[in-house]
Amino acid sequence: xxxxxxxxxxxxxxxxxxxxxxxxxxxxxxxxxxxxxxxxxxxxxxxxxxxxxxxxxxxxxxxxxxxxxxxxxxxxxxxxxxxxxxxxxxxxxxxxxxxxxxxxxxxxxxxxxxxxxxxxxxxxxxxxxxxxxxxxxxxxxxxxxxxxxxxxxxxxxxxxxxxxxxxxxxxxxxxxxxxxxxxxxxxxxxxxxxxxxxxxxxxxxxxxxxxxxxxxxxxxxxxxxxxxxxxxxxxxxxxxxxxxxxxxxxxxxxxxxxxxxxxxxxxxxxxxxxxxxxxxxxxxxxxxxxxxxxxxxxxxxxxxxxxxxxxxxxxxxxxxxxxxxxxxxxxxxxxxxxxxxxxxxxxxxxxxxxxxxxxxxxxxxxxxxxxxxxxxxxxxxxxxxxxxxxxxxxxxxxxxxxxxxxxxxxxxxxxxxxxxxxxxxxxxxxxxxxxxxxxxxxxxxxxxxxxxxxxxxxxxxxxxxxxxxxxxxxxxxxxxxxxxxxxxxxxxxxxxxxxxxxxxxxxxxxxxxxxxxxxxxxxxxxxxxxxxxxxxxxxxxxxxxxxxxxxxxxxxxxxxxxxxxxxxxxxxxxxxxxxxxxxx
Amino acid sequence: xxxxxxxxxxxxxxxxxxxxxxxxxxxxxxxxxxxxxxxxxxxxxxxxxxxxxxxxxxxxxxxxxxxxxxxxxxxxxxxxxxxxxxxxxxxxxxxxxxxxxxxxxxxxxxxxxxxxxxxxxxxxxxxxxxxxxxxxxxxxxxxxxxxxxxxxxxxxxxxxxxxxxxxxxxxxxxxxxxxxxxxxxx
Numbered sequence: 001x002x003x004x005x006x007x008x009x010x011x012x013x014x015x016x017x018x019x020x021x022x023x024x025x026x027x028x029x030x031x032x033x034x035x036x037x038x039x040x041x042x043x044x045x046x047x048x049x050x051x052x053x054x055x056x057x058x059x060x061x062x063x064x065x066x067x068x069x070x071x072x073x074x075x076x077x078x079x080x081x082x083x084x085x086x087x088x089x090x091x092x093x094x095x096x097x098x099x100x101x102x103x104x105x106x107x108x109x110x111x112x113x114x115x116x117x118x119x120x121x122x123x124x125x126x127x128x129x130x131x132x133x134x135x136x137x138x139x140x141x142x143x144x145x146x147x148x149x150x151x152x153x154x155x156x157x158x159x160x161x162x163x164x165x166x167x168x169x170x171x172x173x174x175x176x177x178x179x180x181x182x183x184x185x186x187x188x189x190x191x192x193x194x195x196x197x198x199x200x201x202x203x204x205x206x207x208x209x210x211x212x213x214x215x216x217x218x219x220x221x222x223x224x225x226x227x228x229x230x231x232x233x234x235x236x237x238x239x240x241x242x243x244x245x246x247x248x249x250x251x252x253x254x255x256x257x258x259x260x261x262x263x264x265x266x267x268x269x270x271x272x273x274x275x276x277x278x279x280x281x282x283x284x285x286x287x288x289x290x291x292x293x294x295x296x297x298x299x300x301x302x303x304x305x306x307x308x309x310x311x312x313x314x315x316x317x318x319x320x321x322x323x324x325x326x327x328x329x330x331x332x333x334x335x336x337x338x339x340x341x342x343x344x345x346x347x348x349x350x351x352x353x354x355x356x357x358x359x360x361x362x363x364x365x366x367x368x369x370x371x372x373x374x375x376x377x378x379x380x381x382x383x384x385x386x387x388x389x390x391x392x393x394x395x396x397x398x399x400x401x402x403x404x405x406x407x408x409x410x411x412x413x414x415x416x417x418x419x420x421x422x423x424x425x426x427x428x429x430x431x432x433x434x435x436x437x438x439x440x441x442x443x444x445x446x447x448x449x450x451x452x453x454x455x456x457x458x459x460x461x462x463x464x465x466x467x468x469x470x471x472x473x474x475x476x477x478x479x480x481x482x483x484x485x486x487x488x489x490x491x492x493x494x495x496x497x498x499x500x501x502x503x504x505x506x507x508x509x510x511x512x513x514x515x516x517x518x519x520x521x522x523x524x525x526x527x528x529x530x531x532x533x534x535x536x537x538x539x540x541x542x543x544x545x546x547x548x549x550x551x552x553x554x555x556x557x558x559x560x561x562x563x564x565x566x567x568x569x570x571x572x573x574x575x576x577x578x579x580x581x582x583x584x
Numbered sequence: 585x586x587x588x589x590x591x592x593x594x595x596x597x598x599x600x601x602x603x604x605x606x607x608x609x610x611x612x613x614x615x616x617x618x619x620x621x622x623x624x625x626x627x628x629x630x631x632x633x634x635x636x637x638x639x640x641x642x643x644x645x646x647x648x649x650x651x652x653x654x655x656x657x658x659x660x661x662x663x664x665x666x667x668x669x670x671x672x673x674x675x676x677x678x679x680x681x682x683x684x685x686x687x688x689x690x691x692x693x694x695x696x697x698x699x700x701x702x703x704x705x706x707x708x709x710x711x712x713x714x715x716x717x718x719x720x721x722x723x724x725x726x727x728x729x730x731x732x733x734x735x736x737x738x739x740x741x742x743x744x745x746x747x748x749x750x751x752x753x754x755x756x757x758x759x760x761x762x763x764x765x766x767x768x769x770x
Contacts, residue, residue: 124628125635129679132623149679183620184679309673312666 002172003437007136007162008033010173011100014143016043020071022062022437023047024055026074029115030102033167038073047437047466047538050458052079054430056157057084057456060095061434064417065392067220069096069150070434077101077115080161081122085424087157088126092421094218094242096155098146099127105165106134119161128156134163136171144179153186154307155218186306190323190331198278198302198319199336205276205300206347207354208236211259211288214243214420215281215305217413218327224413224475226329227280228252234343236335237269237355241282242405243420250409256355260288261556262402265363265565266355268554271296272562273354281304281325284314287422294561304328313563363554363567364406373523375400375475375546379447382473385530389443391415393434396428396452399481399552404447426455429472433459436468443471443534449475450543460513463539471533472541478503485551506543513539521545612662613688614695614765615672620680621647621655628678629657638663638671642697642740642762654682660740660763679747687765695765699743704731705754711752720746 005013007140011034015023024047027035028372038046049055052074059070074083080101090097104113120132129149131142142160150158174180202208210231216223224247231254238248239256248255257264259271277299282288284303289295295315302319304313311320321328368377379400393408394417395401401418410416414495417435419427432446446453453474463470483498507517511570519541520529534539555566619625625643633640641660648656661671668686668719672692675684687693703713710732717724717734720742726733731754740763747758 012613120624121627124624125631130624154677182679183682307673307677309670309677311673313670313673 002174004170005035005173006033006168006170007133007139008037008167010136010140010171011162011167012037012041012044013145013173014140014176015071016114018144018147018326019068021045023073024049024058024062024434025073026052026055026075027081028079028102030076030164031073031079031100031162032102033164034073034100034102034162034450041260045437046073047433047462049430049433050461051456052082053426054099054433054456054459054462056083056090056099057424057427057430058434058459058462059097060090060093060427061158061394061431062085062438063090063095063097063374063434064217064431065414065435066438066473067414069098069147069155069181072097072099073448074099074101075115076104076119077117078239079115080117080119084122084126085422087123087159089419089422089424089427090157091126091128091356093406093419094155094214096150096156096479097157098150099123099157099159100488101159101161102167103132103161106163109163119159123159126157127159128154130159130161132161132163133166136166136169136190139166139171140174141180144174144176145182147176148182149184152184154215165302177578187322188306188324188327190304190321190328192331192335193330194319194321195331196335198321199332201276201300201302201319202234202236202278202336203339203342204344206344207270207274207351208276208348209256209270209274210236210238210239210278211271211282212238212244212247212280213241213282216244216247216325217281219281219306222279223247223324223326223329224334226326226541227406229371230329230333230336233333235348236278236343237352239263239268239270241285241288241420242281242418245405246410246413249411251411258405260285261290262406262552262554263556265361265554265567266358266408268556268565269358274299277301278316279305280329281305283310286314289314289558290556291561296562361567363565368523370547371522372547373521373526373544375477375550376407377523378526378544378546380402381526382445382447382530383408385527386443386445386534389534390439390441391416392432392439392442392444394418394432394435394446396446396448396455397423397425398449398452398483399451399550400447400452400475400483402482402552403475408447422536425452429453429456429470430462432457432470432472433462433466433468435465436470438467444469445471445473448472448474449481450474450478450503450506451480454500454504457509460510460515460539460541464514467538469536469538469540472539473533473542474506474543475546476503476506476543477546477550479548481550482552484549488551489557506541508552510541515539515541517541517542517543519545607665610662610664611668611688612660613668613686614763615659615661615675616685616687616765617657617675617681618683619655619657619678620682621653622680624706625655625678625680626657627674628680629659632674632678633661633671636670636674638667644762644764658763658765678701685767687767690767692768693765694740694768695763696737697740697743697761697763698735698737699747699758699760700725701736701747701750701755701759702731703734703750703754704756706730709753713750716746716749716753722746755761
């Protein structure tokens with residue numbers, strides 16, 4: 001049975017049929033008909049953000065913490081352009097989003113109308129796909145396709161641009177079941193011959209390592225379960241990128257910790273010294289590889305990725321496997337078991353002995369001394385005091401982000417929301433709002449730096465209005481800490497514009513929004529202050545004044561391979577050479 | 585390590601050459617890309633090339649299936665083998681792209697291009713231009729008392745050769761379609 005309805009009603013109907021329960025958005029002239037339909041129903045909740053970038057990051061937080069696509073509704077022109085940073089962030093981190101934008105009526109497109117922007121043109125490079133719908137008759141098909149494209153294959157953001165006259169006009173609505181099928185059907189099963197090659201490699205490798213990434217989390221809960229089974233059954237050490245934390249539990253026996261530029265010593269040394277690297281759903285990002293020509297020089301490399309373009313893009317792969325992580329791991333486990341569950345026990349034993357010597361370096365060790373709180377200590381206490389909670393952690397971007405990844409342990413997937421690929425300051429606060437919307441009873445903490453946090457601080461209004469008890473844990477060093485660190489290492493300690501002056505009083509700021517503010521600067525008060533934050537039923541800004549000149553270690557300097565890590569202040573002199581200085 | 589019965593990755597050969605894993609020899613490939621003929625699809629393909637720094641030597645596009653609304657984009661591009669593989673993989677992930685064929689590696693293929701050349705000359709040069717056109721099987725599609733417009737079809741290097749010959753004979757304008765290509769056989 002077909003139903004006639006307006007384009008605006010179709011939008012709401014399609015969202016309902018796709019199982020959407022929350023939309024993050026901001027109204028404006030070109031989306032008023034859709035907002036009118038949102039007003040006349042109760043199934044879909046709408047979260048009014050304070051800036052469109054916030055809407056997109058909130059939807060990202062929702063998507064990452066649930067595994068479902070996030071939905072954004074914004075107006076034409078500035079609404080759409082404000083969303084661009086968030087959309088690009090989602091593209092870089094492969095987060096499924098459906099962004100709906102209003103557009104000026106079709107007969108005014110191209111006339112430089114009020115609030116007109118070439119939205120599909122602007123977002124072509126930062127979406128997985130986008131559509132401008134010029135006829136209401138096509139709208140429901142396009143909306144259903146948008147969900148299909150966003151969530152299948154390598155997930156990503158899609159955008160549907162809907163002119164206002166298309167929202168007003170009526171046409172037949174098509175349900176998801178009857179919508180036109182797309183030829184876009186990415187392959188999920190890996191090539192069995194290649195998987196068998198990988199099994200053979202696992203059986204004999206002396207120094208294997210699993211290098212896992214966000215693809216494991218994007219593939220769904222089953223993928224994480226299969227990874228755990230595989231790691232534990234084979235006894236092979238496992239490390240993960242920033243995006244993949246939680247896929248294998250931090251408390252697991254085979255966990256090496258995060259790898260990469262600020263990864264753990266044992267993880268990076270294992271990557272450098274391995275003879276078999278098994279990349280599962282990661283993409284050899286430059287934060288991971290360091291210097292490419294010296295990256296893990298002696299290893300055979302296997303790469304499991306759903307996106308064929310990830311394979312051989314940066315690092316030449318010996319065993320490429322195109323497919324969905326869960327599907328490939330299922331086949332991998334089955335074949336490995338059927339061949340007798342073999343591993344090179346003697347080699348693995350020696351390998352673990354070597355890893356244990358690296359572990360003894362204890363690269364994250366620090367001492368809380370002196371009158372000010374060290375940021376590592378703040379996070380170690382946050383970890384200790386929130387460990388047992390049903391907990392979700394977001395971050396902004398910078399030193400605090402790396403410290404959070406180092407000092408907080410993730411036991412499950414979808415518990416860690418951070419901007420990895422794009423490195424978007426201002427991501428974490430709105431993301432925490434999206435997470436809290438999806439998990440109203442959980443403890444949602446955004447670990448932030450004061451500079452990042454200020455970039456989207458307007459979302460305090462959203463948190464208070466929707467009674468979202470998000471905890472903003474700000475490590476306030478009155479510096480752009482990571483910028484400052486690079487200036488110290490690279491630019492002769494000339495700290496060009498990397499300090500935060502004229503900072504607000506965060507406690508008063510919280511109170512001005514009707515929320516709670518907590519200031520903590522004495523290490524002796526820290527535990528009580530954190531408990532006060534956790535126990536407060538409502539949004540909290542926690543202003544934790546920390547040591548101002550702390551650097552983030554370990555660190556692989558730009559232009560250096562994994563085995564040239566800096567472990568502390570003593571090793572930083574002239575660490576970055578001329579060639580490394582041009583890298584970011 | 586030798587126990588691994590797998591071809592070693594070339595990353596192990598040297599730690600200190602810049603990107604030793606990839607050849608830096610440039611190759612020219614002809615790609616046929618079958619796409620949905622929808623608004624913006626060409627912009628997506630071109631945007632991919634400019635955004636990722638790939639070369640386009642020539643590009644032609646036209647709808648080839650009017651009922652199915654699919655177009656065929658023929659791209660001639662140059663790059664290292666690794667870049668060519670990336671181009672194909674990146675093209676393949678564009679949602680309205682159905683298929684990417686590398687005609688250069690998928691067996692023999694035929695490539696043709698059409699060009700129009702305007703040659704303005706008088707006297708002996710005019711006669712010589714006409715004689716050479718005959719040798720190259722170029723047709724005269726327009727003529728005035730002091731000019732010809734020749735139409736020539738062939739592989740790109742044939743057109744290059746013809747244009748080179750016409751240059752001293754008064755070639756003053758040339759329009760080329762870019763390459764259309766099909767694999768040979770059934």
